Amino acid sequence: MRAFEARNAHFDRLVNTPGLKWLGQNTNHAKPHAAVVEAMERCIRDEEFHIYAPPAGFEELRAGIVADLGLDGQVALVSDGAVSSLYHACHALLGPGDEFITTDPTWNWPMAFARSVGATVKQIPIYGEEYGYRLAPERLRAAITPKTKVIYIVDPNNPLGSACTAEEIDGIAAAARDAGAYLIHDCTYRHFAYEHHLAAKRYPERTLTVYSFSKWLGLAGLRVGAIVAHPDLVERLAAAPPNNLGSSILSQRAAMAGLKIKAEWFPGVLAEQRANQALIKEAADRIPGLSIAVYPSNGNFIVMECGPAGIRPDALVAEYAERNIMIRQGAYHTPNFGDRFVKISTTVPTAWVEELVELLPEMVERARGRNEAAQLF
């Protein structure tokens, strides 16, 4: 079996596992608002799916995304999810010999996209107390070279849950501007942050703000997101997008309905998510050697450090998997720091988190005795 098939078979197994508790992919399992479900039902009933959606996205959706960000003067290009936007941007902006800079940890796929078009990748470590789990703009500035074409910042950072301060965003945007580089500001988790600052407000010409409906609205399986940027830049991206026949009409209907109910629906989701983080923190604090790296997290997930407890992250993940609970090993995010932590998603029913924390002492004990490496993805 090829590597991609082994990976696929793994996820196929997970998706087809009844009752699996998804605490590993930062997906959002909150009950959807009735208006979102109705919008999809209407779309199916009216058989809207026979037609192609507008190539850059429904005008209402494009305007709704820009308004949600508050980025007046910028425009949206709807995509099949943030990952598709990132793929598109990397392919459009990078070529052989260009340099792509990001943090370590970061979200890995954009590095693969950059390498696939011949760019080199440089990562700036941010994991650890010595860095405060965040990117100091001076360190970005020091890493930039004349070849730097794209800077990719995940903010809030997945997996750490740290978010850039206003001063940090000022510094990051200034460093990108001085280098003439594109700044991809991946704001997939923005809605969960205590405060969040948009680089596009400081550097509108060359910032690409990446937006997702997977996390705050819980539409991961529907695949809808966007790039928001200066109209000149979007004009360029719109010349050869992978979804030039439009993104899913069903997904866009759900997203438009979601934006309408956001103010009413999302605060409850956020409150439950933050309470879930607190439950995990309390449980970790009770076990010597476990700790939470960044608390509270600005994402819908939390990093639990487990190295000092004498357990390997993959062993803990494998133990929970046997109880039908999916959490993520650090190595998914970073080979350099991955042996230190697991990541746990928190936009899930509180009952799932209660089960997770109740099992924690036993899982830690069992993981300690587990020697064989688990094959995880």
Ligand SMILES: Cc1ncc(COP(=O)(O)O)c(C=O)c1O
């Ligand atoms: C930082 C980051 N960007 C993008 C994505 C993908 O988002 P989407 O589901 O909208 O493609 C993820 C998914 O986990 C992510 O963590």
